[in-house]
């Protein structure tokens with residue numbers, strides 16, 4: 001029988017988590033995927049980049065003090081091993097997802113999915129065979145792909161997106177120009193910086209990580225510059241040109257033309273929703289820009305068809321895709337989702353790490369909310385002194401009227417894990433006193449959070 005209660009198209013963190021939740025809630029479920037289970041996140045995104053960053057840090061730490069020549073030799077030897085390890089980890093995790101499908105009795109249909117009519121999905125396998133299925137509900141979770149704006153020269157050989165860079169290289173680049181100082185750009189800058197590559201970042205807005213609190217981007221720029229990274233902000237790229245064996249990235253900044261050169265160029269200016277061929281030509285969903293338009297229940301304009309994750313979401317993050325997948329399935333089953341989808345932690349795996357949740361001071365002001373900010377600069381924090389990662393700080397934003405925590409911005413070791421307790425605080429409307437109630441172990445980075453909260457409490461008392 002080719003009927004399912006739910007068919008999910010796309011097995012990224014949105015689709016596979018939605019399918020597993022659906023199976024748990026008793027829905028007869030299938031997932032359609034034409035590449036590897038785990039999607040961008042496990043195979044071309046979150047996991048490979050963190051694996052490479054781990055390897056490059058180990059390499060950098062091990063070589064501290066080694067002669068430059070030795071360093072270059074070892075990197076040449078280690079680079080293929082780093083990419084091999086990254087691919088092995090992705091493959092294991094992807095196989096793990098397939099294993100989860102099997103034990104949950106979710107059918108994994110390999111091929112390209114296309115919604116041909118409401119309730120109908122056609123799956124075209126690699127062998128050219130096409131099978132039709134019907135479903136009560138269809139979730140589109142087809143994710144996103146790197147954006148390539150129409151800038152002349154972006155199609156030159158040597159200009160890559162994260163997809164191509166993650167395929168690996170035999171030799172480290174001598175130099176790389178990264179177009180885009182967002183999360184992907186600064187993570188690759190950290191990786192190539194560790195390898196001793198000459199890194200240049202060209203960012204169109206006035207700072208790195210322009211979507212996050214201003215101080216985070218400014219502090220990161222200072223630390224990266226100390227590590228030898230060149231940064232141009234307010235720099236609009238006009239074209240990329242071949243320049244002998246190198247590539248020149250030409251940009252305007254403050255009305256003047258400039259150019260920087262590198263052996264390779266990474267185009268990291270964002271990602272665009274991907275749903276090519278997912279709907280029959282006469283069955284197109286409504287859109288917002290390139291994204292599939294959904295309502296608060298993830299319903300598209302086509303009856304019985306929902307969309308989650310990067311293909312429809314304003315925020316393109318793996319945990320957002322997963323949370324939306326779970327919420328969508330729970331709503332389909334008549335349940336009230338537990339997760340507050342408005343509270344979104346976001347992390348950057350540079351050094352030191354950056355993590356942020358809720359409102360910044362500037363955003364609170366724009367929203368007309370009166371807030372105070374408690375802050376701890378972590379120069380006197382014992383663990384930070386031991387690790388010596390450069391200037392670290394934590395900021396916690398609290399409402400003046402209710403003393404509730406509404407946001408936090410951390411830039412320090414392990415902040416990507418520590419942000420969780422602040423996300424819990426924001427989602428549950430906890431006050432500064434509630435977060436100060438439990439003692440924090442010593443010596444930890446989290447002690448600085450206690451100091452930032454004490455500072456906030458004192459400012460709220462005034």
Ligand code: FAD
Nearest residue numbers: 010012013014039040041045046113143309310316317318
């Ligand atoms: P995807 O993961 O893109 O999965 C979509 C799947 O659908 C794909 O497997 C695709 O093959 C499949 N598909 C598409 N069309 C069809 C079709 N017609 N039929 C069948 N299958 C189809 N996010 C974080 O939260 N943390 C990070 O640290 C992080 N790092 C990142 C680093 C990089 C370099 C990149 C590129 C992204 C990173 N992201 C990170 C973002 C994260 O990867 C995405 O937000 C997440 O993968 C989106 O999940 P998704 O399920 O919506 O889509």
